[in-house]
Amino acid sequence: MKINKKLIFSKTILFIFIISFIILFQKLFGIENTLIGVTVITAALMLLEEDLTISPMKHLAYLITINLLLGVFSFIASKNLFVGIPINFIAMFIIGFLFCYDLKTNLYIPFGLQYLFMLSVPVSNEQILMRLLSLVIGSVFIMILQLICNKHRLVKSTNKSIESIFQELINKNEAVISKEDYNCIDISIEKEIKKIKKLVYGKRKNGFYLTEGGRIKLNIAFILQSINLCMNDLYTDYEENDYKEILKAVQDKLIRLYKSKDDKNALNNIKKEIMECINEEKIKSNSLLKRILVNLDILCNYFIQLNELENHDCINKHYPIPQDFNIINILKRNFNCSSLRFTYAIRVSICATISIFIMDYFKIYEARWMAYTVFAIVQPYGENSKSKSYNRIKGTLIGGLIFLVLFTIIKNPLIRSIIVMGSGYIDGYNTRYDRKMICVTLSALGTAAITSSVGTVFLYRMLFVSLGLILALLVSKFILPYILKDSSDDLIKMGNSTVDKLIEEAKLYIVEKNNNHAIENLFIISSLIEEKFDNLHSHIQSYEEVLKNKKKIISNIYEMYIWAENDKILYNNFREKLYALKHSLNSCSV
Numbered sequence: 141m142k143i144n145k146k147l148i149f150s151k152t153i154l155f156i157f158i159i160s161f162i163i164l165f166q167k168l169f170g171i172e173n174t175l176i177g178v179t180v181i182t183a184a185l186m187l188l189e190e191d192l193t194i195s196p197m198k199h200l201a202y203l204i205t206i207n208l209l210l211g212v213f214s215f216i217a218s219k220n221l222f223v224g225i226p227i228n229f230i231a232m233f234i235i236g237f238l239f240c241y242d243l244k245t246n247l248y249i250p251f252g253l254q255y256l257f258m259l260s261v262p263v264s265n266e267q268i269l270m271r272l273l274s275l276v277i278g279s280v281f282i283m284i285l286q287l288i289c290n291k292h293r294l295v296k297s298t299n300k301s302i303e304s305i306f307q308e309l310i311n312k313n314e315a316v317i318s319k320e321d322y323n324c325i326d327i328s329i330e331k332e333i334k335k336i337k338k339l340v341y342g343k344r345k346n347g348f349y350l351t352e353g354g355r356i357k358l359n360i361a362f363i364l365q366s367i368n369l370c371m372n373d374l375y376t377d378y379e380e381n382d383y384k385e386i387l388k389a390v391q392d393k394l395i396r397l398y399k400s401k402d403d404k405n406a407l408n409n410i411k412k413e414i415m416e417c418i419n420e421e422k423i424k425s426n427s428l429l430k431r432i433l434v435n436l437d438i439l440c441n442y443f444i445q446l447n448e449l450e451n452h453d454c455i456n457k458h459y460p461i462p463q464d465f466n467i468i469n470i471l472k473r474n475f476n477c478s479s480l481r482f483t484y485a486i487r488v489s490i491c492a493t494i495s496i497f498i499m500d501y502f503k504i505y506e507a508r509w510m511a512y513t514v515f516a517i518v519q520p521y522g523e524n525s526k527s528k529s530y531n532r533i534k535g536t537l538i539g540g541l542i543f544l545v546l547f548t549i550i551k552n553p554l555i556r557s558i559i560v561m562g563s564g565y566i567d568g569y570n571t572r573y574d575r576k577m578i579c580v581t582l583s584a585l586g587t588a589a590i591t592s593s594v595g596t597v598f599l600y601r602m603l604f605v606s607l608g609l610i611l612a613l614l615v616s617k618f619i620l621p622y623i624l625k626d627s628s629d630d631l632i633k634m635g636n637s638t639v640d641k642l643i644e645e646a647k648l649y650i651v652e653k654n655n656n657h658a659i660e661n662l663f664i665i666s667s668l669i670e671e672k673f674d675n676l677h678s679h680i681q682s683y684e685e686v687l688k689n690k691k692k693i694i695s696n697i698y699e700m701y702i703w704a705e706n707d708k709i710l711y712n713n714f715r716e717k718l719y720a721l722k723h724s725l726n727s728c729s730v
Contacts, residue, residue: 143569151568159561169274172267175257180278183250184285190247191293191343192286194351194453199286203279210235210255211268211275218262221500225493231255232492236485237474240520242634243668252488252515259496260508294343295452298357301332301339305364306398308332312371313391317384329368334671336361341664345455348465349657353452358660359702360442363435366699367394370432386429393436401443411440435699438706459654464641465661480627483620484520491518491615495608506588506600513608518616521676522623525616528573529609535577536605540598542578543585547594560586624676631676635669638662639694646701646718656705663698693721 158181165177192199213231217224235255239248263271308329315322340354350358371390375383393410400406414437418430463469474481491514499507517532519525550556560583567579581601588597642662645655670691700717703709 147569152565155565155568165274165278168277169270170267172261172263173271173274175261176254176271176274176278179250179254179257180281182253183278184282186247186250187282187286188289189245189342191290191339192283193290193293194343194345196283196287200279200283203282204276206238206251207254207275207279208272210251211258211272214255214258215263215268215271217496218259218500221497224500225497228259228496229489229493232489233485236488237471237481240481240484242480242630243665243672246520248488252492253512256492256496256508256511256515260499260505260511294339294351294354294357297339298336298354298361301336302357302360302364303398305329305332305361306394309364309368309371309394310391312368313387313394316371316375317387326368326372329365333361333365334667337664337667341661341668343453344661346461347467347470348461348661349455349457350660351453351455352449353446353454355656355660356442356445356449358664359705360439362663362695362698362702363439363442366695367432367435369695370428370435374428374432390432390436397436397439397443402447404444404447407440407444407447411437414440434703434708438702438708441706456657459657462658465658477620478626478630480520480622480630483622484518486620487615488515488518490619491515491608491612494611498607504600506597507604509584509601510604510608510611513605514612514615517609517612520622521627522616522621525612529613531572531574532577533605533609535574536581536601538574539578539581540585540601543582543589544594544598546582547586547589553590556586556589627676628673631669631673635666635673635690638666638669639690639697642666642694642697643718643721646697647715649701649704650715659698659701663694666694697721 161181162174162177165180166174169176210231213227217227217231232252232255235248235251239251240246258271308325312322312325312329315325336357340350340358343354344350367390371387374386393414397407397410400410414433418433418437473479476482492511495507495511495514499505499511513532517525517529519528546559547556550559563579563582563586567576567583570576570579585597585601588601642659645658645662648655649659670687673687697718700709700714704714
């Protein structure tokens with residue numbers, strides 16, 4: 141992470157906001173609910189990556205239900221050691237199963253920590269109502285922050301990304317004409333397109349329906365991607381001078397198109413010019429150039445549609461949600477001993493239940509560090525557990541030794557508090573897990589040293605972190621282990637199934653022409669699968685060529701769908717090409 145004034149300012153403001161929120165939360169709901177405030181602000185910040193504003197009341201009800209359920213479970217579990225065993229197992233299983241995802245960012249951390257924090261600081265019968273109220277207010281705060289930060293995020297962020305793609309395409313044209321390397325430009329364009337796909341996918345209603353504004357932006361992004369790829373191959377059909385002239389002509393149209401994107405009349409004029417070019421004999425003979433021009437024409441159509449759209453968040457619900465996208469069916473499909481979600485939920489619930497039992501049975505408050513450790517170390521993928529355990533023990537040992545030296549020398553409570561606060565602030569700049577653990581350890585031990593001796597809390601920390609590591613690694617190895625090889629098999633199956641469904645939906649579109657949401661969902665999902673596979677298995681070169689070919693087939697299917705939607709392809713031709721692509725897909729297996 142590169143440190144600069146802007147970063148320091150933003151990190152400092154965020155730190156002040158977090159501390160202020162926790163202090164206010166403590167004042168409102170009591171010291172016993174301080175850690176609830178910590179998890180609320182953690183959840184609020186993590187969930188900003190998700191856009192929950194399309195159905196705010198529904199998501200608020202969901203958050204309140206989950207939080208109250210965990211609050212009641214933790215209260216019941218704290219009353220009886222042995223009743224707590226099944227209760228804790230069920231609670232942690234629910235967290236692991238509901239908030240661990242195959243393709244999206246996992247969200248189990250704030251909910252899991254919240255449950256463990258509530259168990260480590262149990263409340264009396266008189267205090268339970270205040271705790272439940274704090275959980276409800278925390279849920280409301282999360283949604284308020286969503287509405288403030290994410291209400292117009294899709295529109296603003298996609299506009300910015302589309303502007304960036306246009307600029308990069310213009311830069312690429314100039315680089316090609318100047319015979320400069322443009323690989324970094326292609327990477328930048330792909331990055332922005334992936335960002336648009338995630339933003340559109342994140343703002344779906346009922347896990348399926350895309351907003352109309354999102355649908356149009358998705359298709360604009362794809363058309364720009366297609367133009368970019370066509371430009372890479374165009375040089376094979378022309379002499380150098382002709383090639384440069386064509387690039388300049390394309391660049392001119394891109395510049396004019398983007399400058400006129402909010403002017404319907406200007407866009408219609410550009411469309412007329414493009415159609416005149418397409419009808420020229422020399423253009424008809426070149427499929428790549430014609431393809432670029434047709435896509436530019438379609439691009440004008442989409443910008444016109446955007447201008448005519450009164451509400452970007454409106455949704456067309458004429459097509460029912462397919463069974464494959466039904467949330468209950470998704471959970472049922474994953475409720476088996478080989479799925480990522482199920483195996484993770486079982487492992488984390490076993491480890492957490494054992495750790496909590498040890499804490500309650502021996503009545504050692506510091507044993508909570510064992511529960512926190514197993515929750516951090518048990519990961520969806522076994523390989524990640526091993527690497528994280530090494531970094532955790534390394535960071536804990538270094539942080540513990542720094543704590544021993546500083547707190548043995550420094551006795552002044554004020555200076556000790558400054559050290560604790562300072563370590564929390566510095567942690568905001570850390571991206572490496574071992575360095576984060578140094579700061580977390582120093583902060584945790586510094587806080588614990590208020591009521592215990594320096595040596596005692598250090599020994600307890602090392603003991604229970606070590607026990608947590610041993611338990612987490614043993615369970616990860618022997619109980620429903622899930623490794624990267626398993627994920628590659630699952631992602632390949634998921635990818636093959638998604639492409640098959642995409643072809644079937646494309647065929648259905650020829651007949652019914654009302655299943656846009658299904659096709660667009662499947663297109664985004666195929667991209668997410670590809671990205672996840674690339675992130676996890678980029679070292680496996682044997683898959684690279686097959687995945688590249690499959691991506692090309694998916695792009696061809698989706699481009700034909702867009703052409704059909706804009707009446708640029710005859711349905712008989714569409715059907716024939718789909719069968720040809722299906723045949724190509726069968727020869728493109730991993």
